[in-house]
Amino acid sequence: MIVGIVAISKNGAIGKDGALPWHYPADLKYFKETTTGNTVVMGSTTWRSIGRPLPDRRNVVFTNSKNLVVPEGVIIANDRLDVLKLDTEPWKDIYIIGGAKTYEAFRDLIEKWLVTEIPIDVPDADTFFDLSLLDGFEVRDALEFDDGMTIKSMLPPID
Template identity: 40%
Template sequence: MLSIIVAIANNNVIGKDNKLIWHLPEDLKRFKKLTTGHNIIMGRKTFESLGKVLPNRKHIVLCNDANLNIDNENVEILNNVNLLDKYIDSNEENFVIGGATIYKLLLPKANKLYLTKINENFEGDVYFPEIKQEEWKIVSRETGIKDEKNPYNYEYINYVRK
């Protein structure tokens, strides 16, 4: 199964210039806690924006370039989205971690959505697709810690597909 994990601004912006816009260490901690030990699925641009291979997670990277090769046993490059079927069909939770192109491609196939909703508008160049309320049910929501290092009002909202 696929679970999407994403941080979204009020205006649905998720990034700019192939980077995250905000810095929310509490949300990054949560991302690490949720995804460690699982497969993480991403687009080539998000993989590049990570800047490194994250520990204790297999990275599955979608890319059209058949010549791209990353010499790391924790990185698998897939040139065809159909090759994700074994992850979609498995009982294990596989996390889709972005970016915009991959969220759009895989939101219809996901069963869970871990959303961090930041209560501010940001200027950006990539957006999360519409979450159709008739398709998703909120199962939990929790206010994020706001302090000098996490200077935004934000909320963790977990959804499951109806």
């Protein structure tokens, strides 16, 4: 399954200056637990922002570049087919982990969304999530946290 996973502020922000403009440990824990053992696909900007391969996951960097240098074991994908061709064993699901340009590139392939609602506004953010990517999905499950954060699991409606 191809799953989009994103954390979005109240005003639709996802990033600022190449990083996450908040610190919500419960969201980072959820992200780690959810993606471990799976493939994570990230745009080259997000890759540079994280700065290292995410452990215990198959890391894929999405880039137009043919000569991006990455550590051994990290996979370069120059187009969506490179991602779709990946073996699903032993790395199970494919998580599209951002950022905005990468969600957009995979929009019609994403079968499920995991959306963290961050309960703050980030008016000076520079990267925003296109909420129309969630059109055609409905909330099936929601986890609420003490700090006001909510994580929603979204799937297409059942016919």
